[in-house]
Amino acid sequence: MKTATIGPAGSRVSFRSQGWITVVVVVAGLLGAWVLLNAVIGGRCDQTCVVGSLAQALRLATPIAFAAFCGVMCERAGVVDIGIEGKMLMSAMTCYAINLFGFQLLRDSMGAEAAGSFSRILAVCLGAGSALLLALLHAVVSIRFKVDQIISGTVINILAIGVTGFMYRAFLAENLPAGPGTFPIISIPVLADLPIVGPILFQQKPLTYVMLLLAFLVQYVLFFTPWGLRTRAVGEHPRAADTLGINVFRVRYVNVLAGGLIAGLGGAWFTLEAVDVFNPLMTNGLGFIGLAAMIFGKWTPFGALAGALIFGLGSSVTSTVSIFRPDIPSQIPQMLPYILTIIVLTGVVGRAIPPAADGQPYEK
Amino acid sequence: MVGGFFQQSSVYMPLLAIVTAFVLGGVVIWVTSGSLDTVFLAYEGLLRGALFKNRGLSESLVATIPYIMLSLGIAVGFKAGLFNIGVEGQFYIGAVAAAWMGASLQGVPAIIHLPLTVLAGAIGGAIWAAIPGFLKARTGAHEVITTIMMNYIAFRLTEFLISGPLRDPNAAAVQTPRIAPGAELWSLYAVPERLQDPLNALLVALIVAGVGFVMARWALPRLARRQRDEGRAALLNSALAQAGVGVVAGLLAFAALPALTRLWWPFTDQYDRLHTGLFVALAASVGVWWLLWKTTIGFELRTVGANPSAARYAGMSITRNIMLGMSISGALAGMAGMMEVLGVSICRCLPLFFSSGYGFDAIAISLLARNDPLGILLSSFLFGAMRNGADLMELTSGVSKYIISLLQALLLLFVAAPPIVRWLYRLRAPGGREESATVTRGWGGQA
Numbered sequence: 001m002k003t004a005t006i007g008p009a010g011s012r013v014s015f016r017s018q019g020w021i022t023v024v025v026v027v028a029g030l031l032g033a034w035v036l037l038n039a040v041i042g043g044r045c046d047q048t049c050v051v052g053s054l055a056q057a058l059r060l061a062t063p064i065a066f067a068a069f070c071g072v073m074c075e076r077a078g079v080v081d082i083g084i085e086g087k088m089l090m091s092a093m094t095c096y097a098i099n100l101f102g103f104q105l106l107r108d109s110m111g112a113e114a115a116g117s118f119s120r121i122l123a124v125c126l127g128a129g130s131a132l133l134l135a136l137l138h139a140v141v142s143i144r145f146k147v148d149q150i151i152s153g154t155v156i157n158i159l160a161i162g163v164t165g166f167m168y169r170a171f172l173a174e175n176l177p178a179g180p181g182t183f184p185i186i187s188i189p190v191l192a193d194l195p196i197v198g199p200i201l202f203q204q205k206p207l208t209y210v211m212l213l214l215a216f217l218v219q220y221v222l223f224f225t226p227w228g229l230r231t232r233a234v235g236e237h238p239r240a241a242d243t244l245g246i247n248v249f250r251v252r253y254v255n256v257l258a259g260g261l262i263a264g265l266g267g268a269w270f271t272l273e274a275v276d277v278f279n280p281l282m283t284n285g286l287g288f289i290g291l292a293a294m295i296f297g298k299w300t301p302f303g304a305l306a307g308a309l310i311f312g313l314g315s316s317v318t319s320t321v322s323i324f325r326p327d328i329p330s331q332i333p334q335m336l337p338y339i340l341t342i343i344v345l346t347g348v349v350g351r352a353i354p355p356a357a358d359g360q361p362y363e364k
Numbered sequence: 365m366v367g368g369f370f371q372q373s374s375v376y377m378p379l380l381a382i383v384t385a386f387v388l389g390g391v392v393i394w395v396t397s398g399s400l401d402t403v404f405l406a407y408e409g410l411l412r413g414a415l416f417k418n419r420g421l422s423e424s425l426v427a428t429i430p431y432i433m434l435s436l437g438i439a440v441g442f443k444a445g446l447f448n449i450g451v452e453g454q455f456y457i458g459a460v461a462a463a464w465m466g467a468s469l470q471g472v473p474a475i476i477h478l479p480l481t482v483l484a485g486a487i488g489g490a491i492w493a494a495i496p497g498f499l500k501a502r503t504g505a506h507e508v509i510t511t512i513m514m515n516y517i518a519f520r521l522t523e524f525l526i527s528g529p530l531r532d533p534n535a536a537a538v539q540t541p542r543i544a545p546g547a548e549l550w551s552l553y554a555v556p557e558r559l560q561d562p563l564n565a566l567l568v569a570l571i572v573a574g575v576g577f578v579m580a581r582w583a584l585p586r587l588a589r590r591q592r593d594e595g596r597a598a599l600l601n602s603a604l605a606q607a608g609v610g611v612v613a614g615l616l617a618f619a620a621l622p623a624l625t626r627l628w629w630p631f632t633d634q635y636d637r638l639h640t641g642l643f644v645a646l647a648a649s650v651g652v653w654w655l656l657w658k659t660t661i662g663f664e665l666r667t668v669g670a671n672p673s674a675a676r677y678a679g680m681s682i683t684r685n686i687m688l689g690m691s692i693s694g695a696l697a698g699m700a701g702m703m704e705v706l707g708v709s710i711c712r713c714l715p716l717f718f719s720s721g722y723g724f725d726a727i728a729i730s731l732l733a734r735n736d737p738l739g740i741l742l743s744s745f746l747f748g749a750m751r752n753g754a755d756l757m758e759l760t761s762g763v764s765k766y767i768i769s770l771l772q773a774l775l776l777l778f779v780a781a782p783p784i785v786r787w788l789y790r791l792r793a794p795g796g797r798e799e800s801a802t803v804t805r806g807w808g809g810q811a
Contacts, residue, residue, distance in 0.1 A: 082508055137777075145783035150447060150508055151731070155773075155780045158724050162773030166766040170396060285516050288509050331524035338513040338520075342496075345505035 029310050036317070041324035047196075053320045054313075055200045061305075061312025062208045062273070063088065063283075066266025067290020068297065068304035069211075069218050070259035075299060076222060077255035078235040078357040080149040083138050083156030084263045085287030087131035091267025093164040095127035096278035097172060099271070100179040116180030120272055124207075127272075128264030134160060135260020143252050146361035165280045172278055181276050183207065205273045207265060214262065218301040231255055235355035238362045248362050263287070285338065292341040299355060307344070311337055373782075378732050378739070380785050381778035382746070389771040393763050406761040413756025414749035420756075422638040426708060428748030430455070432645040433700035434726035435744060436652045437489075437693040439735035443656055444689030445669030450496065450511025451697040452723025453518030454489035458698025460522050461488030462705045463714040464530055466543030474558075475567040477546035482644075482702060489698015490691040492518060497690030501683040507690070515723075526716050538716040549707035551639045553632070556625040565622050572621075573614025575647075580609035639707035646741075648696060653737040655692075665689050697723075721769075725751075728776035747772065 038045050045053070067084045074081040102119035110118065134156050142152040186209070188202040222228035233241040234251045242248050266287075271278050289311055296310075297303020318333030390403040397403075414424050434451045441448035448454075465484035469477055496510040532541040550558050558564045588600035599605055631638070656662035668675040668685040676682055700722070705714055725747050732746075733739030750772070754765035778785050785791070 141777075141781045141784070145781055147781045147783070151780050154447075154449065154508075154727060155777050158728065158776055159773040161724065162766075162769040162771075166392075166764060166770045169764045169766040285512060288512050291509060329524050329528055331520040331527075335517050335520045338516045341513045342499065342505065342510050345509055346499050346503040347505070 029313060040321050044324055045320065049320065051196055051199050053316050055203070056319070057309060057313040057316040058200060058204065059208060059273075059312070060315045061308040062211045063266045063269045063286050064290045064293050064311050065211050065215065065305050065308035066262055066269065067287045068293040068308055069214055069301055070263040070266070071291050071294035072218060072222070072297075072299055072301055072304055073231075073255045073259035073262065075294070075358050076228075076235045076355055077231045077252045078238060078355055078360065078362070079139075079142060079252055079256050080153065080359040081138065081256065081259060082150055082153035082288070082291065083134065083160075084153075084259075084266075084290055085283055085285065086153075086157035086160030087134045087260055087263040088267035088270070088287050089164050089281070089283045090134055090160045091127035091131040091264040092270040092282060093167055093172070093278055094130040095123040095268045096271035097167070098123035098126045100172075100176065103180040104177050112180070119180055120183055123272060124265065124268045127268045128261045131264030131267055132257060132260040135257050135263070138260075139253050139256040142361065143249060143256070146363070149359050149361070161281065164278075168278060168280050179276060182272050182274070207269050207273050210265060212305075214265075215301045215305045218262075222301065227251075232355070234362075235357055238357050238360075242362075242364070248364070252362070266290070289337060289341050292344045295354075296344045298353070311340065314340055374734055374736075374739075377782050377785060378734075378743075378779060380789060381732070381775055384778050384785060384788065385771050385775040388774050389767060392770060393767060397761075397763060402761050402763060406757050406763040406767070409757035409760035410750065410753040412753070412760075414753030417756055419633065419636055420752065422633075422636050424745065424749040424752040425642060426637050426639070426748075427751045428744045429639075429641045429645045430700040430704060430722045431726055431729055431744035431747050432740060433648060433696050433703070434722055435729035435733065435740045436648055436737065437696035437700075438726055438730040439733070439737070439740060440652060440656070440665070440696065441689055441693040442730065442735045443662075443669050444665040444685060444693075445672065446497070446500070446686065446689050446693070447508050448493060448496075448511055448690065448693045448697075449508055449723075449727065450493060450514045450518075451693070451700075451726055452721075453511070453515035454492045454694040454697035455701035455704075455723055456515075456518040456522045457492040457701070458485040458489035459701030459705045459714055459718075460525055460530070460540075461485050461698065462547075462702035463540040463543065464525075466547035466706060467530075467541040467713070469547070470544050472544065472546050473561075473563045474546045474548075475563045475570075477544060478549070478567065478706075481543070481547040481706060482699065485698045485702025485705075486695040487698070489701065490695040493690040493694020493697070494687055497687045500690075501686040522714070523716065526714055530714075532713065535713075537711075539711060540714045542712050543706065547706060548712060549639050549641055549703060551631075551637060551707070552642075553634050553636050553638075555631070555640070556622075556629045559622040559625055565618055568621060569614040569618035572617035573610045576613030577606060577610030580606040584609070637708060639703070641703035641707045644699070644703065648699070649737040649741055652696070661688070725772055728772050728779070731776060732779045 067088065070084050070087070071081060099119050099122075102122050103115050106115035106119060109115075137159075138149075138152055138156050141147045141155070142149045183205045185203055185205055192198045192202040194202070220228075222231060230241065230246050230251050233244075233246060234248050238248045241251075267283070270282055290304075290308065293307030293311060294304045296307035297305070314337050318336055322328060322330050322333060386407070390407070393403045393406055394400055413420060415421050434455065437451050437454070438448055462481050462485035465481045466477075469480070492514060493511070496505070496507045496514055499505040499510055500507045526540055527538050530540045532539055535541070559568065584600045584605055588597040591597040591600065654662075656666060664675070664680045664685055665688065667678065668680060668682055669689070672682055675685070704718075705712070709715070709718070729743045729747055730740060733743040750768050754768045757763060757767075758765040
């Protein structure tokens with residue numbers, strides 16, 4: 001058994017000072033991707049194409065970043081959460097169903113446009129709520145009953161596959177009414193008209209903005225508030241935190257539940273931003289990729305965002321390549337994000353030091 | 365005696381979990397369908413479809429076979445402290461490797477081709493599992509994420525191979541070429557016919573001889589211990605006697621089986637898909653039990669799984685055992701995929717988008733069985749029967765057959781978290797510490 005100890009001074013990376021490194025990595029990644037992209041497709045990607053592909057990278061990074069923030073919240077408090085995938089899947093299914101059927105109920109009374117936006121917002125709330133329920137299950141099973149956290153997370157994943165699969169086949173597979181569709185793109189006034197930056201950053205769908213704001217919010221909560229200090233203390237050395245009067249269980253519960261809400265937003269992305277259908281297993285491992293982004297980002301929200309952007313960039317570049325080079329079998333580039341995840345996990349890119357008490361149930 | 369058996373928590377807890385899952389599943393059916401009768405209609409249809417309809421039992425067994433292999437694989441991993449969620453991917457790679465080996469040789473007799481194809485499936489799965497094993501041992505990358513990533517890579521890779529390099533150019537559908545007759549895993553119906561070929565009879569005789577030899581090694585020394593006469597005891601203990609039993613068993617099988625199976629054979633339904641893989645699965649479960657509890661290798665695996673620092677202190681190589689545990693686990697999973705191609709698939713090939721979903725169920729099975737080979741046989745049959753009975757259930761009651769996956773997920777929840785079941789039934793925890801799996805060790809890049 002690994003005991004929870006805080007290493008000697010200096011052995012633990014000061015997380016906030018690492019910010020500029022991630023910035024450098026991201027910028028280098030962007031430039032490298034652009035060069036690589038043009039090398040593969042023979043210089044046919046002009047400025048519009050590059051801008052489009054970068055905007056797409058941010059779009060594709062959104063669910064990964066949500067998953068990574070969920071992971072950061074949980075693991076900073078010492079709870080490993082591999083059930084993010086399941087929570088996102090559950091939320092994606094709930095969002096789709098609520099959006100569709102809420103719209104049917106409301107359309108006659110409030111008109112199509114208002115009903116559409118109302119049902120989408122309702123869907124996000126209830127989707128996050130469904131993920132919250134799974135998070136509560138994970139919390140009770142792993143914190144209160146002290147079941148191994150990875151087993152508990154796997155149970156969440158399989159439970160979500162079972163529930164969503166059943167609901168899909170029972171209610172969502174056929175005879176569906178026309179739905180209100182996904183969120184529209186929201187252009188931020190003035191900023192959206194900026195050259196290059198505008199189309200990339202300020203012409204996105206709402207959840208992407210939420211994700212960017214959340215990065216700042218989580219960073220602020222974890223590193224600049226008493227709650228964040230308590231969370232990190234519980235994640236590093238729960239016994240010491242307990243001695244100082246911090247309620248370890250309460251901190252862990254709240255963080256796991258907050259993580260659940262965040263993962264729920266990530267799930268909403270799939271059916272309210274990306275596509276207007278629900279497929280069983282549509283999350284495609286992005287929850288796990290989010291965990292890799294979290295590890296890459298050394299358990300900080302900004303770092304996790306950087307990791308998510310790199311994964312998003314990888315996916316967007318491969319899809320651009322497959323547009324220009326249809327002769328390359330699409331399966332080969334599709335493997336890349338998963339291979340990248342494995343490489344990140346091996347620690348080749350950035351040595352990772354998890355919170356010391358990560359994954360250990362606390363016995364009072 | 366029986367009371368004592370049911371008082372063991374390893375027996376009553378899974379049973380309570382199963383009952384609770386079915387009751388909760390019933391509530392879900394009740395709520396979604398709106399009538400209580402549907403619940404009974406559904407469960408009656410499930411039972412009838414699983415056991416009593418025409419070929420019901422044999423179809424249940426067909427689904428049981430891969431479950432046994434995959435959950436044995438997960439159990440071996442668990443015992444070595446590894447949570448191999450990637451059996452699904454290893455299943456795919458085993459299937460592709462077997463499909464390739466089965467189709468690339470033509471006209472080779474089964475006595476050479478079948479073992480080669482089986483081996484290809486096992487090696488394919490083993491390599492696919494050894495990669496995360498290696499990464500865990502060397503860099504500490506946790507196998508739970510890496511094996512899942514390997515799953516997705518395996519799905520894309522098989523898709524690419526089936527639609528590209530391995531595609532059958534003569535078939536309309538996107539699939540691999542049909543495997544050669546020599547590589548087919550015999551259906552039980554076809555066994556008498558197959559045995560008419562002396563080479564096939566020789567293959568069976570060799571297997572029987574091997575089994576006879578192993579059983580003699582186990583039984584003869586026990587007989588020898590009872591002997592008063594030392595000469596006889598020495599004879600029974602000698603390798604010659606053990607080999608003799610094997611040879612005699614093999615010769616008898618070679619001489620008698622082709623004629624005997626012609627005279628009488630229980631499997632007379634030519635549409636029965638049950639295949640000889642059943643014996644492979646049974647042998648594998650005995651083999652895994654023997655490996656884990658009766659050999660030095662198994663002892664080392666279990667020690668590394670239970671307490672890596674103690675194992676290291678005792679001079680065992682962590683790296684070697686992690687690699688070994690993952691490889692054995694993957695080989696079993698790969699053989700499951702191999703059997704699906706060689707024995708079950710109708711085209712005797714690997715079609716595009718063949719999806720099994722066996723892998724995740726197998727996690728539930730091995731947790732339900734607490735990684736015990738006998739328990740795995742029983743739990744696998746439960747899952748196989750549910751999977752097979754679901755169709756008739758849907759037909760007779762109108763309840764979507766995917767309620768099964770919900771049932772299985774609930775079951776998994778209750779077996780993974782015994783405190784929930786205990787709390788539901790107000791049971792006291794057994795004295796002493798209960799064995800519980802710990803796989804969160806070394807999370808996130810620290811070996």
